Amino acid sequence: MTHLPFSLPALALGATLVAFTANAHSFSKGDLAIGHPWARETAAGQSAGGGFLTITNKGKAEDRLTGGTTAAAAQVQIHTMSMDGGIMRMRPLKDGLAIPAGGTATLKPGSFHIMFVGLKRPFKQGEMIPVTLTFARAGKVAVQFKVEPITFGGQSHDRH
């Protein structure tokens, strides 16, 4: 009871902060800052979809993204993708993805990604998918993945 006067403003402040960060489409908790989580739109009948985001660790200790939960899919997996002799190989990262102290982990097309497995329904362009990400140190972080058109990102390969 003695906590009440203290926790109420804290809660209000927290809610305001969450509302604010949701608008800017970035999220933070503790030492972690999460930028523009987005997911690719999916077609009817497509049972899995990809998610991408950047995670910056401002802390002095490494953290790990180990997984997450969402009402929109049966599982939230962290995957790595590699190209080896022209063959694409995708594998779940058993120990999650490290976010080095003072560093950034980028989950992007052609690299690490989140895989939403067992979609409950297709991801429609423009909608927000609430996802709770799980970190080894920071714990659970609630974020929203914005569904972008399938044509979003990674279509140009002008690197020469």
Place this chain on the structure above:
Amino acid sequence: MTATETRSPLARARLWLWALVGIVAFALGTLLAVQWLKPAQSPAGTTAPSDIGTRFTLVDRDGKPVTPQTLKGTPYAIFFGFTRCPDICPTTLNRMAHLRKAMGKDGEKFRIVFVSVDTGHDKPADVGAYVDLFGTPILGLTGSEQQIADAAKSFRVFYQKVPVEGGDYTIDHSAFVVLMDRDGHMQSLLSDHDSDASAIAELRRLIA
């Protein structure tokens, strides 16, 4: 004395004659060999049309069969993948759509073909719904396990189901795009290492 003297030049002449026969035979043989090998080379000096992509039967979104014969007359760019592939498949199809757009009217002169190798999951209609997302006409194909295996073999495409935790699986697969000319012969491969400029040059060659 004179006999041995006259025989020596004669013998020498005979030797020369045999040498000449040898040289002529060698030259003729070489000429024949070259003539024989010639049909295996196109006038441009590139290798002969291979049998890559010449034997397959797949099905479109309505379950109708699609064979090399069906596709003849229009060049096409074909890519193998699966709809649950969250990354390289949409990235590659996006890129093909992007390259097509960059080519303007010429971009309409070739087909983009996507083959799902995920027989356990993708029904013909699922592949159709998937390719519709890319905002450009893409022919989505799949087939029975055997049809997919045969098509992949014909295109020299690798794919392999890999079990993951929870009883599910993912699929390792080749990430290149095969460019097929209007006669159904392979022209070249596009990989994600090719710059847009070189990819467009290859596509222009394809429709030329």
